[in-house]
Amino acid sequence: xxxxxxAADEAAATExxxxxxxxxxxxxxxxxxxxxxxxVSWSASAFLAGGAVDxxxxxxxxISNCELHYNLHFAFSFDLSNIIPDFCLPQICVHIPFIxxxxxxxxxxxxxxITIPVNFSDVVRFTADFTLNAHLSGSNWLIDAVIVxxxxxxxxxxxxxxxxxxxxxxxxxxxxxxxxxxxxAGAVVAITAAIGIAGITGLLGPILSLFVSGLSFxxxxxxxxxxxxxxxxxxxxxxxxxxxxxxxxVSHTNEDELLIAVEIS
Amino acid sequence: MNSLDxxxxxxxxxxxxxxxxxxxxxxxxxLPGLDQLGKExxxxxxxxxxAGDNKPExxxxxxxxxxxxxxxxxxxxxxxxxxxxxxxxxxxxxxTPGFSVSxxxxxxxFNSAALAREALYSHAFGSPEEIEWxxxxxxxxxxxxxxxxxxxKTASDMDSFKELLTTGTxxxxxxGKAEPAQVSVLVGQTVFFAVEKAEGVTITxxxxxxxxxxxx
Numbered sequence: 001x002x003x004x005x006x007a008a009d010e011a012a013a014t015e016x017x018x019x020x021x022x023x024x025x026x027x028x029x030x031x032x033x034x035x036x037x038x039x040v041s042w043s044a045s046a047f048l049a050g051g052a053v054d055x056x057x058x059x060x061x062x063i064s065n066c067e068l069h070y071n072l073h074f075a076f077s078f079d080l081s082n083i084i085p086d087f088c089l090p091q092i093c094v095h096i097p098f099i100x101x102x103x104x105x106x107x108x109x110x111x112x113x114i115t116i117p118v119n120f121s122d123v124v125r126f127t128a129d130f131t132l133n134a135h136l137s138g139s140n141w142l143i144d145a146v147i148v149x150x151x152x153x154x155x156x157x158x159x160x161x162x163x164x165x166x167x168x169x170x171x172x173x174x175x176x177x178x179x180x181x182x183x184x185a186g187a188v189v190a191i192t193a194a195i196g197i198a199g200i201t202g203l204l205g206p207i208l209s210l211f212v213s214g215l216s217f218x219x220x221x222x223x224x225x226x227x228x229x230x231x232x233x234x235x236x237x238x239x240x241x242x243x244x245x246x247x248x249x250v251s252h253t254n255e256d257e258l259l260i261a262v263e264i265s
Numbered sequence: 266m267n268s269l270d271x272x273x274x275x276x277x278x279x280x281x282x283x284x285x286x287x288x289x290x291x292x293x294x295x296l297p298g299l300d301q302l303g304k305e306x307x308x309x310x311x312x313x314x315x316a317g318d319n320k321p322e323x324x325x326x327x328x329x330x331x332x333x334x335x336x337x338x339x340x341x342x343x344x345x346x347x348x349x350x351x352x353x354x355x356x357x358x359x360x361t362p363g364f365s366v367s368x369x370x371x372x373x374x375f376n377s378a379a380l381a382r383e384a385l386y387s388h389a390f391g392s393p394e395e396i397e398w399x400x401x402x403x404x405x406x407x408x409x410x411x412x413x414x415x416x417x418k419t420a421s422d423m424d425s426f427k428e429l430l431t432t433g434t435x436x437x438x439x440x441g442k443a444e445p446a447q448v449s450v451l452v453g454q455t456v457f458f459a460v461e462k463a464e465g466v467t468i469t470x471x472x473x474x475x476x477x478x479x480x481x
Contacts, residue, residue: 089277089389089453089455090427090430092432092455093433094435094457096385096435096459098283098383098461099281099283099383099385100283100349100351101323101325102281102325102353103325104355104433104455105279105327105355107277107355107389108357109277109359112359176392178267178277178391179277179391179453180391181392181414181415181452182415182417182426182453185417186417
């Protein structure tokens with residue numbers, strides 16, 4: 001029988017979770033990778049919110065409908081010449097009475113390397129199982145809920161929206177390139193087709209997974225030396241107890257409860 | 266950059282000058298306004314020989330302008346031509362900055378930033394827009410160009426468009442008047458501004474006018 005036993009029902013555990021989400025705050029990641037002819041650099045920030053806790057004996061906290069709120073900034077860079085054929089102005093000859101025959105040279109326009117920025121924000125909900133991990137960290141006892149595996153994130157709708165946003169952004173960027181006008185529609189189609197939904201999904205999935213892979217919520221923190229009574233007089237020192245061990249588990253009595261068992265000395 | 270401005274020739278632009286008088290011209294690339302080279306200046310030459318009695322058909326000579334060792338270079342740097350021949354300057358390198366060409370002989374001169382006689386500036390239009398152009402040297406010359414997007418939805422449209430690209434539109438300038446004053450072209454098409462005689466004009470999109478501060 002432990003010296004101290006703390007119990008939290010699912011409603012209380014959900015509150016602990018929401019506090020932990022707030023403490024976790026906004027996380028940021030950035031990186032780059034190639035995607036066919038495209039170089040994609042990205043930065044992302046995300047925070048977690050919501051979700052309801054379902055306690056499962058003996059050691060699982062299932063969090064349902066946890067929301068991952070994310071902001072993404074992509075910069076797709078590529079040589080436009082790799083997407084659409086270069087354009088050549090043909091030789092043109094005119095006769096001008098007071099000059100004579102004049103011909104221009106054939107001039108080919110090399111399409112430039114361009115960067116298309118795309119910003120996107122969305123929320124993806126997921127359900128995941130967490131295990132309880134009680135451990136001593138320095139002078140504190142911590143109880144963390146650590147995610148098991150990587151949850152399946154439904155991102156197909158977001159991927160389609162990002163691809164559409166890429167098409168719109170590409171159109172705006174390309175519009176400023178001289179001589180591209182006649183090829184504008186084809187270029188936008190070529191760019192979005194070259195990436196495709198699969199490409200965006202392959203890009204987005206690993207980025208969002210960075211925010212949930214190895215996710216850990218700290219739901220309980222307690223100093224190993226627990227101050228029961230503060231010192232009041234020179235001959236009346238503080239009364240402390242040592243928390244020798246802490247264990248966390250899920251138990252079912254009348255209802256499912258998160259139990260924290262503490263041994264003291 | 267794809268701006269209509271004879272003072273800054275870029276990819277898609279050409280400047281051509283007919284050399285009717287024999288003589289040795291020296292020329293260089295210059296800033297607009299600094300149009301008169303000193304007698305010793307000018308890295309490039311055009312030697313114009315008198316046309317013989319049985320004068321052959323006038324020829325056109327191409328000069329490609331490019332950057333080498335941070336300087337604008339004419340390729341070929343020296344030309345030998347006959348009176349009545351035409352020299353055309355252009356660049357095919359998008360990294361070449363806008364340039365003007367000016368030069369002179371003992372009795373004659375030419376300047377792409379002050380088109381005066383038997384000169385030609387051509388520009389291929391890269392974007393759909395309405396352009397009002399004028400002379401930045403203040404001789405009152407003006408005109409309008411409407412650049413429209415071609416229909417390119419079908420292969421047939423594209424073929425027609427490519428065919429149209431091989432035709433040019435000529436605007437003739439005599440004195441302070443352009444004829445026709447208004448033209449309509451498609452994106453990618455070229456307009457030739459042929460100056461028969463004028464007082465040193467530019468062909469410049471009015472939106473590019475720069476107010477130059479006057480020293481007090």
